[in-house]
Amino acid sequence: AQKVTQAQTEISVVEKEDVTLDCVYETRDTTYYLFWYKQPPSGELVFLIRRNSFDEQNEISGRYSWNFQKSTSSFNFTITASQVVDSAVYFCALGHGSGNTGKLIFGQGTTLQVKP
Amino acid sequence: NAGVTQTPKFRILKIGQSMTLQCTQDMNHNYMYWYRQDPGMGLKLIYYSVGAGITDKGEVPNGYNVSRSTTEDFPLRLELAAPSQTSVYFCATDRAANYGYTFGSGTRLTVV
Numbered sequence: 001a002q003k004v005t006q007a008q009t010e011i012s013v014v015e016k017e018d019v020t021l022d023c024v025y026e027t028r029d030t031t032y033y034l035f036w037y038k039q040p041p042s043g044e045l046v047f048l049i050r051r052n053s054f055d056e057q058n059e060i061s062g063r064y065s066w067n068f069q070k071s072t073s074s075f076n077f078t079i080t081a082s083q084v085v086d087s088a089v090y091f092c093a094l095g096h097g098s099g100n101t102g103k104l105i106f107g108q109g110t111t112l113q114v115k116p
Numbered sequence: 117n118a119g120v121t122q123t124p125k126f127r128i129l130k131i132g133q134s135m136t137l138q139c140t141q142d143m144n145h146n147y148m149y150w151y152r153q154d155p156g157m158g159l160k161l162i163y164y165s166v167g168a169g170i171t172d173k174g175e176v177p178n179g180y181n182v183s184r185s186t187t188e189d190f191p192l193r194l195e196l197a198a199p200s201q202t203s204v205y206f207c208a209t210d211r212a213a214n215y216g217y218t219f220g221s222g223t224r225l226t227v228v
Contacts, residue, residue, distance in 0.1 A: 009156070033214040045206060045219040052214075091158060095214040101166060102147045102213035103174065106158035 002027045004094050006107035013082055014115050021077040021110045023092030029053070031097025034068065034075040035104065039089040051075065053097065082114045118142050122207050122220035129197040129227045137192040137223050139207030147210040148190040149217070150174075150182065152203040159206065165190055166213075197227045 003026040013019045025034065036048040049059060051068050059066045063080045079086050089111045093104040123138045139148065146167040151159040151174075161174030165184040179201055181193040194201060204224050208217040 004158075035216065037217070043204070044221050045208075045217070047216040047218070050214070050216045093159075097214070100213045101164060101172075102149070102210050102215075103161055103164060104159075104217070106151075106160075108156060108158045 002029075002094055002096070002105045004092050004105050004107035006090075006092055006110045008110045009108070010111045010113070012113045012115065015083060016081050018078060018080050019082050019112065019114075021079075021090050021092075021112065023075045023077065023107060025073050025075065025092070025094045027073075027094060027096075029097050033095040033097065035093040035095065036066065036075075036077050037091045037093065037106075039091065039109070040085075041087065045091075048077075079112075082112075084114050084116055087112060087114045120207055120209055120218050120220040122205075122223050124223060125221065126224050127226070129194075129225065131197060131199065131227060133197050134193070134195050135197070135225075137194070137205055137207075137225075139190045139192070139220055140188050141190075141207075141209045141218075142188065143209060143211070143218065144187060145209035145211050145218070146187065147213060148184065149208045149210075150180075150190070150192045151206045151208065152176065153206060153222075154203050162192065162205075194225075199227050201225065202227045 005024045032053045034051045038046045089109045092107040149164045150162040163182040165171045207220040
């Protein structure tokens with residue numbers, strides 16, 4: 001069975017602190033995809049990143065970085081020098097590599113509050 | 117370019133009533149999905165479609181129905197609404213499987 005666990009329900013930091021959001025996944029697939037989505041207080045869901053199981057290179061996009069480690073089944077998300085605008089719920093998700101359906105299993109989400 | 121449009125944004129239903137949540141996209145994406153979001157539970161897949169005329173159940177399909185007669189539209193039908201269907205509903209599309217979803221703005225539904 002596939003599963004995504006985001007053990008941190010809520011995190012609170014002060015602006016400019018670095019923060020890491022954890023994501024641990026379970027799957028028996030050899031080919032799979034991992035995603036992060038952001039849900040700001042306005043409620044919409046925004047795609048941040050996609051990774052396939054064959055690409056373990058870390059990704060950096062501005063203040064955002066992602067660390068994919070197959071050995072620990074983790075796909076963690078770090079925000080460097082956090083800002084108030086980073087306050088949101090962040091979801092990690094897992095997709096099958098087979099079947100060509102694009103269905104995702106989402107984690108429960110981590111609520112990040114960045115205080116000024 | 118509207119992207120993914122969901123209507124209505126808010127709705128209150130009485131127990132036993134029915135309604136259709138609309139989802140329309142103008143991106144020519146074949147893949148479309150309906151998820152529900154309950155507090156602290158993440159998103160759960162209700163139904164999905166990989167192209168016009170093709171639909172399939174997701175993780176939590178009971179009490180819902182869908183159709184996909186065109187590429188653009190993927191309506192979600194609630195029959196005999198129950199309080200357990202109180203939730204926020206999101207429609208999503210993708211240009212291919214596992215490429216990255218584009219979500220609609222959501223429909224907040226309350227069943228009383």
